[in-house]
Each structure stands twice: as structure tokens, then as C-alpha cells.
Amino acid sequence: xxEKRSYIKELLRNPFGGSACLxxxxxxxxxxxxxxxxxxxxxDQDLKKTYHPPTKIxxxxxxxxxxxxxxxxxxxxxxKVIEGEFCPLKWFVHGYAxxxxxxxxxxxxxxxxxxxxxxxLLGSDNTGRDVFSRLVYGSQVSLSIGLIGVSITMILGxxxxxxxxxxxxxxxxxVMRLTEFLMAVPALYLLLALRGIFGVKFSSAQVYFLIVxxxxxxxxxxxxxxxxxxxxxxRSQTFVDAAIVLGxxxxxxxxxxxxxxxxxxxxxxxxxxIPGYILGEAALSFLGLGIQEPSASxxxxxxxxxxxxxxxxxxxxxxxxxxxxxxxxxAFNMLGDVLRDLVDPKFRIYQTKRG
Amino acid sequence: MTxxxxxxxxxSVNSLKVYFPIRKSLFGRSKEWVKAVDDISFTIKEGxxxxxxxxxxxxxxxxxxxxxxxxxxxxxxxxxxxxPIHNLSQKxxxxxxxxxxxxxQDPHNSLNPRLTIESILREPLDIHFPGMEKKQKKEKxxxxxxxxxxxxxxxxxxxxxxxxxxxxxxxxxRALAVGPKLIICDEPVSALDVSVQAQIINLLMDLQQEFNxxxxxxxxxxxxxxxxxxxVLVLNKGRIVEEGTPExxxxxxxxxxxxxLIASIPSI
Amino acid sequence: MLLQVExxxxxxxxxxxxxxxxxxxxxxxxxAxxxxxxxxxxxxxxxxxxxLTKLLESPPAIxxxxxxxxxxxxxxxxxxxxxxxxxxxxxxxxxxxxxTSLNPVYSIGFQLLEAIELxxxxxxxxxxxxxxVLQKVGIVDCQMVWKSYPHELSGGMQQRxxxxxxxxxxxxxxxxxxxxxxxxxxxxxxxxxxxxKIQKDLAxxxxxxxxxxxxxxxxxxxxxxxxRGQVVEEGPTEKVIYSPTHPYTKALIDCVxxxxxKGKRLRAIDYSLIESSLxx
Numbered sequence: 007x008x009e010k011r012s013y014i015k016e017l018l019r020n021p022f023g024g025s026a027c028l029x030x031x032x033x034x035x036x037x038x039x040x041x042x043x044x045x046x047x048x049x050d051q052d053l054k055k056t057y058h059p060p061t062k063i064x065x066x067x068x069x070x071x072x073x074x075x076x077x078x079x080x081x082x083x084x085x086k087v088i089e090g091e092f093c094p095l096k097w098f099v100h101g102y103a104x105x106x107x108x109x110x111x112x113x114x115x116x117x118x119x120x121x122x123x124x125x126x127l128l129g130s131d132n133t134g135r136d137v138f139s140r141l142v143y144g145s146q147v148s149l150s151i152g153l154i155g156v157s158i159t160m161i162l163g164x165x166x167x168x169x170x171x172x173x174x175x176x177x178x179x180x181v182m183r184l185t186e187f188l189m190a191v192p193a194l195y196l197l198l199a200l201r202g203i204f205g206v207k208f209s210s211a212q213v214y215f216l217i218v219x220x221x222x223x224x225x226x227x228x229x230x231x232x233x234x235x236x237x238x239x240x241r242s243q244t245f246v247d248a249a250i251v252l253g254x255x256x257x258x259x260x261x262x263x264x265x266x267x268x269x270x271x272x273x274x275x276x277x278x279x280i281p282g283y284i285l286g287e288a289a290l291s292f293l294g295l296g297i298q299e300p301s302a303s304x305x306x307x308x309x310x311x312x313x314x315x316x317x318x319x320x321x322x323x324x325x326x327x328x329x330x331x332x333x334x335x336x337a338f339n340m341l342g343d344v345l346r347d348l349v350d351p352k353f354r355i356y357q358t359k360r361g
Numbered sequence: 362m363t364x365x366x367x368x369x370x371x372x373s374v375n376s377l378k379v380y381f382p383i384r385k386s387l388f389g390r391s392k393e394w395v396k397a398v399d400d401i402s403f404t405i406k407e408g409x410x411x412x413x414x415x416x417x418x419x420x421x422x423x424x425x426x427x428x429x430x431x432x433x434x435x436x437x438x439x440x441x442x443x444x445p446i447h448n449l450s451q452k453x454x455x456x457x458x459x460x461x462x463x464x465x466q467d468p469h470n471s472l473n474p475r476l477t478i479e480s481i482l483r484e485p486l487d488i489h490f491p492g493m494e495k496k497q498k499k500e501k502x503x504x505x506x507x508x509x510x511x512x513x514x515x516x517x518x519x520x521x522x523x524x525x526x527x528x529x530x531x532x533x534x535r536a537l538a539v540g541p542k543l544i545i546c547d548e549p550v551s552a553l554d555v556s557v558q559a560q561i562i563n564l565l566m567d568l569q570q571e572f573n574x575x576x577x578x579x580x581x582x583x584x585x586x587x588x589x590x591x592x593v594l595v596l597n598k599g600r601i602v603e604e605g606t607p608e609x610x611x612x613x614x615x616x617x618x619x620x621x622l623i624a625s626i627p628s629i
Numbered sequence: 630m631l632l633q634v635e636x637x638x639x640x641x642x643x644x645x646x647x648x649x650x651x652x653x654x655x656x657x658x659x660x661a662x663x664x665x666x667x668x669x670x671x672x673x674x675x676x677x678x679x680x681l682t683k684l685l686e687s688p689p690a691i692x693x694x695x696x697x698x699x700x701x702x703x704x705x706x707x708x709x710x711x712x713x714x715x716x717x718x719x720x721x722x723x724x725x726x727x728x729t730s731l732n733p734v735y736s737i738g739f740q741l742l743e744a745i746e747l748x749x750x751x752x753x754x755x756x757x758x759x760x761x762v763l764q765k766v767g768i769v770d771c772q773m774v775w776k777s778y779p780h781e782l783s784g785g786m787q788q789r790x791x792x793x794x795x796x797x798x799x800x801x802x803x804x805x806x807x808x809x810x811x812x813x814x815x816x817x818x819x820x821x822x823x824x825x826k827i828q829k830d831l832a833x834x835x836x837x838x839x840x841x842x843x844x845x846x847x848x849x850x851x852x853x854x855x856x857r858g859q860v861v862e863e864g865p866t867e868k869v870i871y872s873p874t875h876p877y878t879k880a881l882i883d884c885v886x887x888x889x890x891k892g893k894r895l896r897a898i899d900y901s902l903i904e905s906s907l908x909x
Contacts (some may be wrong), residue, residue: 060464114539219538243469244465244466244467244468244470244471245471245473247426247463247465247585248463248465248472248532248535249473251429251462252458252462252484252485252488252489252535253488253489254484254488255461262476262484263473266473266475267475269475272426284432350428416813416814416815416816417784417813524670524671525670554670554840554841555840555841555843555881555884555885555886555899556669556840556880556881556898557669558884558895559884559896559897559898560895560897560898561885561897562895563897566894581813581814583814583888584887584888585886587886587888587889587890588886588890588893588895608889609865611888611889612889615757620660621815622814623888624818625814625818626843626888627817627818627841627843627844627885628843628887628888629842629843629882629885629887
């Protein structure tokens with residue numbers, strides 16, 4: 007009963023943990039392979055095919071074919087299938103050039119159709135851009151912002167909270183008052199105020215980093231407080247005293263004795279706070295303060311869907327980024343919950359036998 | 362201390378006081394103090410065991426912690442081989458960490474749960490013998506394990522895989538690693554079953570013989586202290602109420618508190 | 630006969646399979662008798678104590694086999710709901726760590742009242758009952774203790790409060806699981822004295838669980854010695870201590886430190902010797 011427990015095995019064996027891992031793995035694969043999976047560039051417009059519904063794909067003479075549509079009423083964007091007319095759906099076609107992972111040059115795409123026909127798996131938006139392609143590209147922003155944001159927050163929180171808890175004194179006092187101030191201001195207003203300080207004239211990449219930094223700046227305070235508390239309680243454990251008596255330096259005590267004991271908490275809290283970053287980015291982009299056109303992000307796409315026409319004419323496909331956000335957030339929360347149950351010390355007491 | 366002093370003391374503690382502030386006034390000045398250790402003096406000679414008996418709140422643990430500088434003294438002096446060590450900075454005190462080691466009470470908390478036994482025992486070697494080769498270190502670690510009654514097969518296990526008694530053995534091996542002359546034993550057997558207690562006490566006696574160690578043995582159990590000590594100090598509320606050889610103390614206790622302690626010892 | 634445990638087998642489900650904790654434990658407790666179970670950690674003494682009213686969470690604990698007859702009723706066959714009548718009311722517990730057994734945010738008085746409310750809701754003057762029971766456990770300044778919070782009391786005081794709570798419903802059997810291990814020696818002596826006095830005054834049965842033969846002598850009428858989930862010896866305390874028949878019992882008695890034996894080695898237990906005599 008005293009074997010070292012394999013958390014990964016237990017995590018995957020748990021039905022919720024396993025499916026959360028699977029979903030997240032898929033999502034991140036999609037983000038990494040976005041240029042390969044997306045048939046069009048996210049900014050690729052076709053003004054003749056605005057608000058195009060998802061194209062029908064069917065099996066015809068031993069291959070997949072894509073139906074052709076005719077715009078019946080341009081004012082209300084009503085499309086009708088032209089019976090008997092179609093174009094073949096091709097696999098591994100040559101399209102626009104890209105660099106996979108920013109390194110490997112290629113122009114192969116998983117699927118596509120010959121120009122001027124277009125395939126819209128999830129319809130098109132108000133300028134005829136492929137929603138599926140934008141969704142896939144948008145995942146890069148939404149999924150990476152969580153990871154990078156959490157990493158920065160954790161480093162900040164660990165550094166500030168750790169030092170605060172280990173050394174205490176005036177530094178601790180100043181830091182804790184600062185975190186209290188940050189936590190007292192409602193997050194959304196702080197987010198908007200911070201974003202407001204900087205202008206709007208930034209390139210997409212600059213805006214991306216700005217968002218990450220702002221989100222991390224808001225996030226670190228709560229995190230640092232928890233780390234401080236944990237370090238304080240670990241600090242009073244006898245093994246830390248033992249290390250001091252052995253003559254170990256403070257920095258090594260922090261790294262060797264305190265940090266590894268925080269690892270499980272860090273993991274859980276990372277998984278549970280990533281959704282906050284994804285939603286934060288979505289909120290900023292939704293309000294027009296985040297990722298700018300023509301780049302794609304899920305929040306930005308939702309903002310564009312916020313149009314009377316969408317609701318009146320039932321362009322449901324424009325709401326798919328919302329579903330993507332929902333799935334991602336739920337998956338991360340599920341993963342965090344399962345992880346927390348696994349590393350919860352109570353769970354371990356349950357396992358030890360009493361004399 | 363009574364009796365002729367044959368050799369000069371290894372450690373001498375002179376009118377040691379450790380006060381803790383309980384309430385602070387508006388300007389951070391402390392108004393009230395808890396006198397955890399109040400004017401304590403004693404000496405430990407080479408190869409000798411001094412027992413420190415007292416109940417919780419008697420200040421016995423604070424004395425031990427002050428000697429290894431986990432706690433700063435309020436006043437008084439601590440001399441190691443005649444040299445004052447109570448006023449050194451942590452950096453200046455570092456060489457003395459090789460001479461003075463400590464064994465802790467709670468075997469569940471005194472080993473880092475995330476480290477293997479091998480890395481727990483390698484830490485003191487890394488700190489004090491940086492020049493030692495990897496292979497040499499490993500040999501030394503195995504030797505230490507064997508000294509405390511464990512073996513090389515335990516190297517790569519984690520603390521939770523061991524019983525309380527075994528963990529205490531690992532704690533003893535860690536203290537021995539640097540080759541100390543004095544070990545502060547802070548209630549090393551209080552958290553253990555009586556049967557395991559006997560094993561650990563025997564081990565401590567064997568090691569003392571082999572390495573000519575001096576012990577400051579802190580415990581709330583007079584019967585245990587008596588087994589190993591050459592000289593016993595009875596502590597109550599931060600003060601020494603009685604001191605003497607174990608025989609003197611248990612045969613002719615003078616102080617009322619000592620008498621009460623002796624009467625409370627469960628006996629067969 | 631108040632309680633009779635017959636051939637009790639309890640197993641634990643762990644990751645490496647089922648592990649037996651108790652392997653056929655049998656003993657009995659008469660009315661107004663005090664019995665001690667002595668054993669090392671891992672001997673199954675606490676498991677035995679907790680099994681009496683099925684306090685072990687199940688799973689991982691599995692009650693495999695055996696009977697626990699309390700006044701003729703087999704407690705093992707009862708549901709958790711039916712057992713609630715027995716817990717506290719008939720069989721009460723006192724545990725090792727008084728500081729964790731009391732809720733730190735409520736005053737002692739509040740917690741006592743709550744316990745009275747639970748078991749005797751129709752009582753008129755609940756406070757005087759509470760104060761009375763505090764007096765019974767040797768607390769002189771009842772009014773003060775009534776108003777205090779757990780952290781304001783010493784370990785010995787906290788344990789007295791725990792005993793008072795256990796006594797509230799006038800149980801017939803008090804199970805004390807290492808009640809003095811966390812306490813100083815002088816306090817330990819006082820608490821043991823208190824147990825003995827209560828037991829006599831209330832004609833109550835006491836089951837003391839301990840690893841130390843030293844505290845058994847002069848306290849309990851009979852001793853049950855446990856080793857690796859089995860009872861290896863049972864008998865009147867004096868007889869077991871002065872003429873133990875089992876080598877393990879003898880070893881366990883020998884390792885208790887005695888005054889006036891300075892410099893001698895303590896007699897540690899030689900397990901290989903015992904195992905060979907046990908045929909496990």
C-alpha cells in the first residue's frame with residue numbers, strides 16, 4: 007500500500023480525467039496543425055459569398071463532392087443548392103503557403119476544392135471568410151494565451167509569494183498590501199482600465215503580448231497569496247529546520263525543499279486557472295480591445311456574430327467559437343478537478359491504515 | 362556543575378535567556394514577554410550525555426533550537442570549545458554546523474516527502490564535502506545507512522515507505538553524515554512506540570560509543586533520559602529546578618516538581 | 630457479558646490488493662470491567678477499537694468475518710443508521726489527539742450543548758447537565774472552561790473535555806484509543822487516574838488501547854496483547870505482566886524503560902524469534 011502512486015495513470019483511468027486529457031490533446035493538436043487543417047487563410051475573403059451556410063458534402067461516384075450554391079437573395083443572404091452541380095473534394099491539396107510551427111515550409115492542406123469553388127465546413131462570415139478556418143486559427147490564440155498567461159502568473163506568484171513567505175518582514179507587508187489592493191478591484195474593470203492605458207494602435211502580435219501581460223498582472227496576486235501561505239506552513243515543517251541545521255543555503259532550501267512540495271498544488275491551480283485567461287482574452291476581444299481584425303480569435307469571432315442579422319436569419323454557424331470556448335473551459339476545469347482529487351492529502355489519509 | 366572537571370567542556374551554556382514577545386504595542390515595541398528559557402547554564406563534556414527533562418512549555422526544545430541557531434538568544438552566551446557561537450551570523454556559524462547536529466522529534470515531518478533517502482543523505486555531504494567524488498559519496502551514504510541498521514536496498518525509496526522508527530534512523534544517519542561531535546536529540550523517541558523507542562535508544566548508545574559523540578538529550582520522559590544520561594537537568598517553566606546525576610535525581614529528588622515527575626512515570 | 634468479539638476478520642482494500650488487518654480477533658468485556666489492548670503500531674489494536682461500531686470507512690475496510698455481540702446484538706450485522714443508537718449512547722470514544730477532536734471555532738460550552746441536544750433533546754436544563762459532567766472529569770473551574778475555546782486550554786484540559794463529552798450520554802462502554810500518547814507524563818498520570826475513578830464511580834466498562842505496557846499496570850483488570858492482527862495472549866493484568874506465557878508479551882513488557890537502570894541496554898524486540906513461535 008506504500009508504493010509510489012502514479013498520478014498520470016490514475017488521471018487517465020478516471021473517466022472525467024481521461025476524457026478531459028483527450029479533448030485537450032485534440033484541441034492543442036488542432037492549434038498546432040492549424041495551417042494544415044484550415045483550407046483558407048483566416049483573412050481570405052470572398053465578398054460574393056457572405057453569410058454562406060455550411061456546404062453540403064456527400065458521397066458521389068466513389069468520392070466526396072461539395073455541392074454548389076446559388077445566392078437567391080443577396081439582401082438576406084439566402085443560398086440554395088444547385089441540384090446536380092458539384093465539385094470534387096480533394097485531399098492533400100496545394101494551397102496557400104505556410105510554415106508549420108513557424109519552421110517547416112509547406113503548402114499542403116488536408117482538404118480543399120478547386121478555385122473558384124469554396125468549401126465552408128462551418129459556413130462563412132460577413133465578408134465571406136471561412137468560419138472553420140478562422141476557428142482553427144483562433145484556437146492558436148485562445149489556447150496559447152492560457153498556457154503562456156498561467157506560466158507568467160506562476161513565475162510571478164512563486165517568486166513574490168515564495169520570497170514573501172520565506173523571508174517575511176517588511177517585504178511581506180508591502181507585497182501583501184499590494185495584492186489586497188489588486189484583489190479589491192473587480193477583475194473586469196481592472197482589465198479594461200489596464201487595456202485602456204495603452205492605446206489601440208498595435209499590431210496583432212503586440213496586442214497578443216499586451217493581453218497576456220495584463221491578464222498575468224491581474225492573476226498573480228491571488229496566486230502569490232496562496233503560495234505565501236503554503237510556504238509559511240512548509241517553512242514550519244521540521245525538514246526545513248533540518249536543512250537549516252545542516253547549513254543549507256536559503257535559496258537551495260526554497261528550490262529543493264519547498265518548491266517540489268508545491269508542485270502538486272501548482273499543477274492543479276494551473277489547470278483550474280487557465281479557463282480564466284481564455285475567457286479574459288475572449289472578453290477583451292469581444293469588447294474590441296483584444297486581437298484585431300483580420301487576425302482571428304474566438305472572442306473576436308463572437309463579437310462579429312453579435313449582429314442582428316445573425317439572430318434574425320439564424321446564422322448559427324457564427325456561434326461555433328462560443329461552443330469551442332465552452333468545450334475548452336469545461337475540459338480544463340474537469341482536468342483540474344480530477345487532479346485536485348488525486349493530490350488532495352485527504353485522499354491519501356483515506357488510504358493509510360490505522361495501527 | 363558539581364564534581365571535578367576532567368576535560369574542558371565541549372559546549373557551555375551560560376545564563377541563557379530566550380524571550381518571546383506576545384503582544385506588540387503600536388510602535389512595534391514588545392510590551393509583554395514569554396520567558397521560554399530563563400537563565401539556564403550547563404555544560405556538556407566530550408563523549409558525555411546531558412539529559413534535559415521537562416514537560417511542554419518548559420523551554421527544553423527552545424534550548425536545543427537556540428544552540429543550533431534556529432532561534433536567537435535574548436541574552437547569555439553559548440561557547441563551543443571555548444569560543445562564543447551565539448553571536449555569529451548564519452554564515453559565520455556554518456563551520457559549526459559540521460560539529461553540532463540535531464535529531465528531531467517528529468519522524469513524519471523531519472524528512473522531505475519528495476526526496477529519496479539517497480538524496481536526503483547526500484544533502485549534508487554536498488554541503489560540507491563539496492570536493493567529494495560521486496562514488497565516494499554513495500559509498501559513504503550506504504555506510505551511514507548500515508550504521509543505523511538500514512541497508513543499500515533502501516536508497517531509492519521515499520520517506521513514506523518507512524515506519525516511524527526507520528524514519529528516525531534515517532534522521533540519525535543524516536545528522537551523522539557530517540561527522541558531528543555534538544548531537545542535539547530533541548525528543549527523538551517521544552513519537553514512537555515503546556518497543557521502537559528501545560531500539561532507537563540502543564542505537565544512540567552504540568553510536569555514542571563508536572564515534573565518541575556528545576548528546577544533549579531532550580525528553581519529557583525521565584525514565585528514558587535516565588537510561589542514557591550522565592547528568593540530568595530538570596526544567597520547569599524555563600528554569601532549572603534540579604540537576605545532578607541520574608542516580609541522585611531519581612533516588613533523592615529534592616524539588617517537588619521532580620518528585621511529581623518521578624511519581625508519574627508508568628512503571629511495571 | 631457486555632461485549633463479546635468473536636473471530637473478527639477485517640481487511641483493507643489497497644492498490645496492491647486486499648491486506649488483512651485483523652485475523653481472527655476474539656475477546657470479551659464484562660460489565661464494569663476495564664480491559665486494555667496492548668500492541669505496537671500495525672498490530673490492529675486501533676482497527677479493533679474502531680470496528681466495534683463500524684467506524685472504519687468501508688471501503689477501504691471490509692468486515693470479512695466474525696461477530697461483535699453487544700448485549701447479545703451483533704453490531705456487525707446492523708446498518709449505519711441502526712448503529713447510530715449505539716455510538717455515543719452505548720459505546721463512546723476518546724481519541725489520541727484532543728486538539729483535533731474539538732472544533733476550534735466554537736466554545737467548549739457550545740460544543741457540549743450541541744452534543745446534549747443531539748442525544749437528549751428533551752432535557753430541560755442542558756447547561757447544568759454540561760457543567761455537571763465537566764465537574765465529573767475533575768475540572769474545577771467549570772464556568773471558565775465552559776466559556777473558553779479549545780486553543781485556550783492545555784492538552785490535558787482538552788482531553789478532559791473530550792472525556793466529559795464521551796460521558797454525556799452515560800455510555801456503558803468507553804473506548805479510549807491511546808488517550809494519553811499526546812500528553813506529558815504528569816498529565817498522563819492524571820488522565821489515567823481520572824479514567825479509573827470514572828470507571829469505578831459510574832460502574833462503566835473501559836477499553837484502553839495502548840502501545841505501552843507501563844500504563845496498563847494498575848489500571849486495567851485484564852489485558853489483551855495483539856501482534857500482527859492476532860491476539861497472542863489474554864489474561865488478568867497482574868498475571869500477564871508477572872508471568873507472561875507468550876514471548877512477544879514478554880518482549881513488549883521488557884522494552885518499557887525503568888528507572889534505575891542507567892547505562893544498561895534496553896531490551897528491544899527480536900521479531901524473528903517471535904515470528905518463528907507464531908507460525909504465521
